[in-house]
Amino acid sequence: MRLDFNVLWVDDQPASVVHQIKSIALQMANEGFEFKPRQCTTLAQMEEVISEDVFTDEVDLILVDWDLGNNEHGEDAIERIRQIVQYKDVVFYSGQAAVVELRQKAYEKQLEGVYCAGRADLVDEVIGVFESLIKKVLDLDHTRGIVMGATSDIDHMVNTCLTLAHNKLNDTGKAKFIEEAMRRVMEQVENIARQGEKLKAAPSVEALFNTHMLFTSDHRLRMLASILGMDEFEAHATGIATVKAYREGVVRERNTLGHVVMVPQGKPNSVIDDAGKVVDMVQMRELRKLILNLRADFRALLDSMQT
Incomplete structure (x- = not known):
């Protein structure tokens, strides 16, 4: 699972579910996930989407309206989806047909893994399925994967921002840019040399594992904040606060x-960091929410630097 909760949404009247989308997005954001619906208004559009190579891996949930217009119906859409995606949960809903009718239609098509709901109850049904899905996987081990994936995305955006900044500088500015980067690298080289001397004086496996790479992500973050403080990038100066909050x-x-080692007994609900502080699932939810917001801020910074 990722911070992005990807949904295929099949409804011929997308304007009629705008309120539901906003409500679902808000509730998922409170859990530290971004609701990302991909809407299709016809069976033909849906066919194109489900034929994509990445569809099965990327989609987390499928929502299908019963009345799709032009004499097309949701149970037929779900039947086609099931030919490609057998195990993804589906919410089958309608503002016209009763829930019992939807269940009967799904039964007649022998469709499994289908939740049925009236349009008025759609938000509650979707959130219920969402909560069921995340409770199955959201222990600290999976949370670690989510956090690592999201922060890797941010690392990539930081690298791109640095590249864009370098390219916008004049020759003198580019030379200073490289000089500053190399200064940080050489400081790290000296730091590693000092660590090497300490290891030589008191070698241990633990000390060996505490050595680090040359130009770390934190070096890049600090350098990006420094660059955004330059007159040339005054228009992007608000990004300094984003970098600071992220660091x-x-x-x-x-x-x-x-770096923590999970104990393989059940689902670990807390770990202890190197300062002796307990990190639990509630704190991980808050961390996901913070990363979600900062990821949006980094995207906005990157977009503004690309213009």
Whole structure:
């Protein structure tokens, strides 16, 4: 599972579910996930989507309206979906047919894994299925994977922002950029050399594992914040606060999750970091929410730098 909760939504009247989309998105955001519906208004559009190679891996839930117009119906759409995707949950809904009718239609088509709901109850049904899905997988081990995946995306955006910044500088500015990057690298080289001397004086496996790479993600974050403070990038200066919030609120927790060893007994609900602080599932939810918001801020920064 990812921070993005991807949904295929088949409804011939997408304007009629705008309110539901907003409500679902808000409730999922409160759990630290981004609701990302991909809407199709016809069976032909749906056919194109489900034929994509990445569809099975990327979609988390499927929503299908009963009356799709032009004498097309949801049970036929679900039957076609099931030929390609056998195990993804489906919410089958209608503002006209009763829930018992929808269940009968699904039964007649021998469609399994289908939840039925009236349009008025659609939000509650979707959130119920969502909560059931995340409760099945959302222990700290899966949370670690979610956090690592999302922060890797942010690392990539930081790299792209640095590349864009470098390309917008004049030759003198580009030279200073590289000089600053190399200064940070050489500081790290010296730091590694000092670590090497300490290891030589008191070698141990634990000390060996505490050595680090040269130009770390934190180096890049600090360099990006420094660049955004330059006059040339005054229009993007608000990004400094984003970088600061990410460094202070996410990086340490990410590193804790990245290096901690999970105990393979049941679903671990808490770990203890290197400072003796307990990190539990409630804190992980807050971390997901923070990453979700900061990821949006980094995307906005990247978009603004690309214009």
